[in-house]
Amino acid sequence: MKRQLVIGFVLLVCEFVGYCLGADGQKVVVIHAGQLFVGNSDGLLSNQVIVIQGDRIAEVGPAGSVKVPAGAQEIDLGRATVLPGLIDGHAHMFKSQALGLNPKVFLENSWQYRTILAVVNVKTDLEAGFTTERDMMSVGAMYSDTDVRRAINEGVIPGPRLQVATVALIGTGWGEGYGVVRFSPEVTAPMGARAVDSPWEGRKAVRENIKYGADFIKVFADKPEGTHFQPDGRLAITPSMTLEEEKAIVDEAHRQGVKAACHAWGGTPLRDSIEVGCDSIEFGTDFDQESLIKLAEKGIFLTMELANGKAEEQSDLKKTGGKYSRAAMQKATLQKALKAGVKIAFSSNPASGALDHGQQAKELEYLVDYSMKPAQALRAATTVNAEMMGWQDRVGSIEKGKYADIIAVSGNPLNDITELQRVKFVMKGGEIVRNDLSRSEQH
Numbered sequence: 001m002k003r004q005l006v007i008g009f010v011l012l013v014c015e016f017v018g019y020c021l022g023a024d025g026q027k028v029v030v031i032h033a034g035q036l037f038v039g040n041s042d043g044l045l046s047n048q049v050i051v052i053q054g055d056r057i058a059e060v061g062p063a064g065s066v067k068v069p070a071g072a073q074e075i076d077l078g079r080a081t082v083l084p085g086l087i088d089g090h091a092h093m094f095k096s097q098a099l100g101l102n103p104k105v106f107l108e109n110s111w112q113y114r115t116i117l118a119v120v121n122v123k124t125d126l127e128a129g130f131t132t133e134r135d136m137m138s139v140g141a142m143y144s145d146t147d148v149r150r151a152i153n154e155g156v157i158p159g160p161r162l163q164v165a166t167v168a169l170i171g172t173g174w175g176e177g178y179g180v181v182r183f184s185p186e187v188t189a190p191m192g193a194r195a196v197d198s199p200w201e202g203r204k205a206v207r208e209n210i211k212y213g214a215d216f217i218k219v220f221a222d223k224p225e226g227t228h229f230q231p232d233g234r235l236a237i238t239p240s241m242t243l244e245e246e247k248a249i250v251d252e253a254h255r256q257g258v259k260a261a262c263h264a265w266g267g268t269p270l271r272d273s274i275e276v277g278c279d280s281i282e283f284g285t286d287f288d289q290e291s292l293i294k295l296a297e298k299g300i301f302l303t304m305e306l307a308n309g310k311a312e313e314q315s316d317l318k319k320t321g322g323k324y325s326r327a328a329m330q331k332a333t334l335q336k337a338l339k340a341g342v343k344i345a346f347s348s349n350p351a352s353g354a355l356d357h358g359q360q361a362k363e364l365e366y367l368v369d370y371s372m373k374p375a376q377a378l379r380a381a382t383t384v385n386a387e388m389m390g391w392q393d394r395v396g397s398i399e400k401g402k403y404a405d406i407i408a409v410s411g412n413p414l415n416d417i418t419e420l421q422r423v424k425f426v427m428k429g430g431e432i433v434r435n436d437l438s439r440s441e442q443h
């Protein structure tokens with residue numbers, strides 16, 4: 001009797017909304033995947049079926065072995081390769097190529113205007129296939145990144161699932177993490193990050209960030225501004241703070257239950273960041289072998305920004321009489337890191353030079369050019385990043401119970417990684433964001 005009532009309800013709902021709902025009232029969608037990259041293994045599986053109930057994956061398996069629920073909305077991606085939604089491990093919604101990277105950005109643009117640009121940026125990222133992002137700092141816009149996260153989570157605007165850093169921390173320096181212009185000392189200039197100059201200031205800054213909604217803490221252990229090549233070809237990498245200060249920041253983050261992402265291109269900032277237990281290091285650049293071994297041993301994640309290094313290659317060579325470039329250094333570091341078994345996390349650092357929003361998947365091409373296998377690069381942008389964010393239970397692979405964050409491309413990305421620069425289908429949490437591949441049909 002009860003069963004009949006449920007069926008009656010389902011039929012009724014089918015009529016009104018145009019698709020059927022599961023017994024518990026959730027929409028059921030089925031994707032037919034010609035080829036499937038699951039995310040946690042290297043190969044492609046042929047002819048797979050993904051059943052989605054509400055915002056989660058209910059079932060995945062070979063066609064024939066997975067039952068297609070009656071009345072489900074069916075999406076035919078039979079000629080496509082289906083993959084988990086991509087994750088950008090180092091994103092910047094508050095950086096826009098149109099504004100550039102200089103202190104004038106703060107002087108000429110209100111937080112409100114920059115937040116409007118951020119809303120556009122996250123939509124662009126999502127449509128390019130990035131369904132999750134770790135956003136690395138609000139770049140002077142204080143806690144505005146938490147508002148963008150909230151608007152996405154509440155369905156007000158489209159965008160990836162976000163973890164946000166809010167205000168990045170750095171020792172007093174020039175532009176505090178943004179720009180190389182040195183203002184006159186009497187000018188109180190707006191800064192890209194918050195200057196902290198003692199362990200206690202560091203702990204306080206961490207507590208405030210978490211109070212206002214930071215998901216993790218971003219620290220500049222080095223001062224990226226002014227980094228230059230020394231005569232021996234190594235980079236002069238200046239620490240922004242002492243070991244004691246960085247240790248207090250990372251310890252406080254961990255005490256409060258959040259992770260710490262530490263910007264360190266090499267040298268003392270890198271060694272300090274490893275010692276204090278940073279969870280990820282931002283940007284493998286001038287890394288020594290000993291540090292790489294420690295990164296592997298401690299399971300610390302390493303992000304790269306190869307596109308930006310590549311973009312500066314000619315000017316680096318010009319400055320060093322044709323001898324050195326950050327691009328060559330990054331390539332060597334990546335290859336040594338892979339050999340040492342360091343966990344490489346995909347990151348594009350968008351709108352920081354080479355790649356604008358929506359172009360982040362170009363970084364996959366560099367990872368492959370510099371020696372990663374296509375499947376390995378794809379895992380860096382899916383399962384590895386999910387683990388780095390502590391979200392391995394919800395995103396990063398196409399498995400039962402995870403969010404239905406799914407993308408598709410026309411060709412085979414294991415043969416041609418640039419396919420990811422032409423994402424044709426995007427679904428986030430069971431909702432279709434774009435579909436240039438097929439018309440979905442009702443059965």
Ligand SMILES: [Zn+2]
Pocket residue numbers: 090092136349352
């Ligand atoms: Zn960054």
